[in-house]
Amino acid sequence: MLGKKITAFVMASTVAGVMTAGCGSVSTSSHPPAAHSGPVTITFMEAMSSGTLKTAMQSLVSQFEKTHKNITVDLEVEPSYGVLKTKIEASVTANQAPTIAQAYEDWAAGYANSGAIVPLSAYVNGSNGITASEKSQIWPGVWTDQFLPDGKMWMWPFNKSDFVMFYNQTWLNREHLPIPVTWSQFASDAQAVTSSSANTWGVSIDPGSSSGAANGTYFFVALIRAYGGHLMKNGKPTFNTPQSRAALSYVVHMYQNGSMKFGTNYPGQTALGAGHGLFDLSTIASYYYNQQAIGGKFAMGVAAFPKGPVGEGNVMQGTNIVMFSSASTRQKNAAWTFMKWLSEPAETAYWATHTGYLPVTRAALPLMKTYYSTHPYQKIAADALVYARSTPPVAGMEQAVGALSNAIQAATIAHQSVSHALATAESQAIQDLSSAK
Secondary structure, three states: OOOHHOOOOOOOOOOOOOOOOOOOOOOOOOOHHHHHOOOOOEEEEOOOOHHHHHHHHHHHHHHHHHHOOOOOEEEOOOOHHHHHHHHHHHHHEEEEEEEEEEEEHHHHHHHHHHOOOOOOHHHHHOOOOOHOOOOHEEOOHHOOOEEEOOOEEEEEEEEEEEEEEEHHHHHHHHHHOOOOOOOHHHHHHHHHHHHEOOOEEEEEEEEOOOEEOHHHHHHHHHHHHOOOOOOOOOOOEOOOOOOHHHHHHHHHHHOOOOOOEEEEOOHHHHHHHHOOEEEEEEEHHHHHHHHHHOOOOOOOEEEEEEEOOOOOOOEEEEEEEEEEEEOHHHHHHHHHHHHHOOOHHHHHHHHHHOOOEEEEEEHHHHHHHHHHHHHHHHHHHHHHOEEEEEEOOOOOOOHHHHHHHHHHHHHHHOEEEEEEEHHHHHHHHHHHHHHOO
């Protein structure tokens, strides 16, 4: 699951000016702390285990505890999302679940089905909840992402990112090519620089595999959406639709003319950095690593994903926070206070500027003007949250999306028809979702 293993990049420098009072500390919450009769400890199982991810998380917890004297937050840090998922499931089985934890949408669906977590609507709409104005400031896609198909809110937003288009600005200028704003222009630019003699091409992607989707798979999901398609309808996978077939035909065409190549372990980043590939399609979290790969050899540009025939398509990445049903009432109330505090403008702005993730509320943007003036690529990604959506929040979706990885390779490498490749993927996805119930 390479796409989900991407974490936010380590910032090269500390950014000043996040808040009018300065970025060195987090402001006091705009809401008074929830009333507690005495000290309470909550546990937060998470995977922010290295670099500025770790230090920023620790700093936020420290600030929270200073302004919420009766609440102690114990961080249970895991080294990766894979380990995090395993530890969560083991702790639930052993009746030792944390109070809260990071979770992807499909994880949350499984936890909700088993009764391991609780819905959050009573907290969100309660006396210590959020106002209608605050709700309206959360990015629409981020807000929708907190709900499962049953219509209940089971999650609260935490670390979010989405996809952007990285490109070799120097090369683009030299060839007098436009920065593509449509996928048609993208394919045209990619083909224009493709040359077997020069060993150059448009873009490299990792199509992933049935055992785990990769960035190339999520690019394809975004492309399906840009063509007007969806991954599910009425609770069933809809992979073999006219829109999906058009999107896969687009990929096949680029693969056949040599402007798109396949690889593993972030091949777009490798090709871009080596000067072989013009573009890299990845999350904004890749910015630092792409700059490292380039090493100052040329100027790198960043732009929003191009538009398709019906508009923008993008995939939201990152996790939310879930609350476990085994916690005591006092722990749940304290946990909600902490979760809500993390999402408030000053706190999410602090998190974004120190980790490279995106703020979960638009209300943070005025606090980040100085940051965006020196990191404009982050503003591009933040604006894309308006239309970015996660994959459907149902148990087994991770495996189901992996079936699309197979479809990409079947229609390109194996020369299967687009319809047959997608029909096979749809059948496999139906089995994956059925097995996860």
